[in-house]
Amino acid sequence: MGTVTAETAHTAETAETAETADGATTADFWFDPLCPWAWITSRWMLEVQQVRPVRTRWHVMSLAVLNEGRDLPEQYRSFLDEAWGPVRVCIAAAAQHGDDVLGPLYTALGTRFHHQGLPRDRATIEDALEEAGLPRELAAAADSDAYDEALRASHKEGITLVGEDVGTPVIAVPGADGEQIAFFGPVVTPVPRGEAAGRLWDGTLLVAGTPGFYEIKRTRTVGPSFE
Known part of the structure; x- marks a missing residue:
């Protein structure tokens, strides 16, 4: 398999308008399929889409890349x-089949990893690919560095928006002037449902639209709940 450049593998454009043709707001979401907190936040975004005019645009970031060189x-x-x-498989799938496959593939992988507790091996990845309507052969990318340049580019795109001292997930939403404002999080458990999800989204837009706002945080006292 030949090396794939970031330009050919990563097609999401950060310059795209935050409002789609149908008036929906776009939220850009960077995830690593193995992060349980990102998984919960991603399921919150799916809830938000049911109660607010929002569309999520999925991107890949990498905990492995994020933690390179750290003790x-x-x-x-x-x-x-x-x-x-x-993450290599996700990037390969997007490169070969378009960025729209990332949402279904993330759902298929995350359900297996976080709800079913299945091993993070090739067989599990192959089954997730099949569920997402993708070729099982894409699982071979897991053991190849052919897409690593594109993976690092996608990761860098999110980190450049939010800064270095964060983890996954990263979410970017429109700020006061329509520019992208990115945050780590929100970190929440369990998944807010229905109007509760909508209110958290409203709050996210509120803080994003406040010039100079950077952080709200408290110590986590419970682990991730996948209810």
């Missing part, structure tokens, strides 16, 4: 070694 506990280092495969 980390061995257990987390092993986790990051496993994290390369799924």
